[in-house]
Amino acid sequence: MASETAHGAEAGGLETAMSHGSHEEPHASSRTYIAIALVLGVLTALEVMVFYVEALAPVLVPILLVLSAAKFVLVVGFFMHLKYDTHILRGLFFGPLAIAVAIIVAMMALYGYFL
Amino acid sequence: MERTSTGVPNEKMLMWAFIGSECMLFGSLIATYLAYRGRSIVGPYEEELLNIPFITVTTFVLLMSSLMMVLALSAVQRGDPRGSKLFLLLTALLGLVFLAGQVFEFNHFAHEGLGLGRNLFSGTFFLTTGFHGAHVTVGVIWLLTLWAMAMRGRLGPEKSLKVEVAGLYWHFVDVVWIVLFTVIYLMSGASGA
Numbered sequence: 001m002a003s004e005t006a007h008g009a010e011a012g013g014l015e016t017a018m019s020h021g022s023h024e025e026p027h028a029s030s031r032t033y034i035a036i037a038l039v040l041g042v043l044t045a046l047e048v049m050v051f052y053v054e055a056l057a058p059v060l061v062p063i064l065l066v067l068s069a070a071k072f073v074l075v076v077g078f079f080m081h082l083k084y085d086t087h088i089l090r091g092l093f094f095g096p097l098a099i100a101v102a103i104i105v106a107m108m109a110l111y112g113y114f115l
Numbered sequence: 116m117e118r119t120s121t122g123v124p125n126e127k128m129l130m131w132a133f134i135g136s137e138c139m140l141f142g143s144l145i146a147t148y149l150a151y152r153g154r155s156i157v158g159p160y161e162e163e164l165l166n167i168p169f170i171t172v173t174t175f176v177l178l179m180s181s182l183m184m185v186l187a188l189s190a191v192q193r194g195d196p197r198g199s200k201l202f203l204l205l206t207a208l209l210g211l212v213f214l215a216g217q218v219f220e221f222n223h224f225a226h227e228g229l230g231l232g233r234n235l236f237s238g239t240f241f242l243t244t245g246f247h248g249a250h251v252t253v254g255v256i257w258l259l260t261l262w263a264m265a266m267r268g269r270l271g272p273e274k275s276l277k278v279e280v281a282g283l284y285w286h287f288v289d290v291v292w293i294v295l296f297t298v299i300y301l302m303s304g305a306s307g308a
Contacts, residue, residue, distance in 0.1 A: 034182065037178065037179065040178045040181075041175060041178060044171065044174055047296075047297065048168075048301070050301075051167060051301050060301075064302060065297070067297075068293055068294065068297040071293045072290055072293055072294070075181060075286055075293065079185050079289075085123075086123055088121055092135050093131055095135065096135035096138040099138075100138045101142065103142050103143055104146045107146035107149060108149055110150070111150045
């Protein structure tokens with residue numbers, strides 16, 4: 001992994017950190033984290049807005065799922081650093097997540113949500 | 116740092132494995148909530164009780180605590196003691212504000228007659244959000260412990276892994292709330308089975 005200069009990395013929104021001894025890892029800059037937090041706030045506001053718009057009631061659930069999925073990806077990818085981490089950690093997370101989603105969908109099907 | 120065969124520190128690997136197990140825990144709680152939604156025979160019902168504006172504020176508070184957490188980690192990694200103390204304390208404080216909101220909400224529901232065993236909504240709601248609140252509580256205690264270490268000058272860059280692992284836990288608690296806020300509060304108007 002090539003090291004980036006602090007200035008170049010900061011400009012690109014990426015920094016490297018010597019957080020684990022001699023192992024360098026890329027990660028987002030503070031500015032990027034703040035921008036992501038603002039996006040998360042906007043997405044939350046959008047979710048609440050959609051909730052109150054009667055005309056969107058028929059498509060409320062799909063819209064909310066998309067917006068919350070976007071928030072989920074941002075927090076997991078950037079704040080939890082999974083975007084920059086090894087595939088082993090991604091497997092440790094997405095495997096059980098897939099099982100959890102399958103359980104939810106199965107229960108919903110069992111209780112007639114998709115009829 | 117110890118050498119590992121995967122190149123990933125053991126503590127970090129363990130936390131991700133733990134988070135994986137927590138996915139399944141909360142997945143089953145959410146599945147149960149969804150299974151019983153709209154099936155309560157007696158009130159009070161969710162549409163009478165859920166205060167979306169209030170919970171939106173607490174949701175925003177928790178999201179900002181995640182930002183504070185990631186800034187705290189950044190401060191620890193670059194050896195900034197002032198930033199480390201400030202952002203760790205802010206993260207914990209925002210977590211406490213969120214918990215205060217939960218306590219207020221639970222109290223309000225109890226006053227409205229929604230006891231733990233009142234109906235299917237109360238059981239699944241209190242269990243799901245209560246488990247989440249318990250996780251937030253553990254996280255706040257953990258963060259205050261790290262803050263105390265930082266105050267004593269014992270949280271330098273060489274110990275950033277401790278903060279990173281705590282951060283993973285804290286962000287996951289936030290992620291769970293992202294799902295709960297959507298499923299329990301915002302989808303409360305959508306028809307159940």
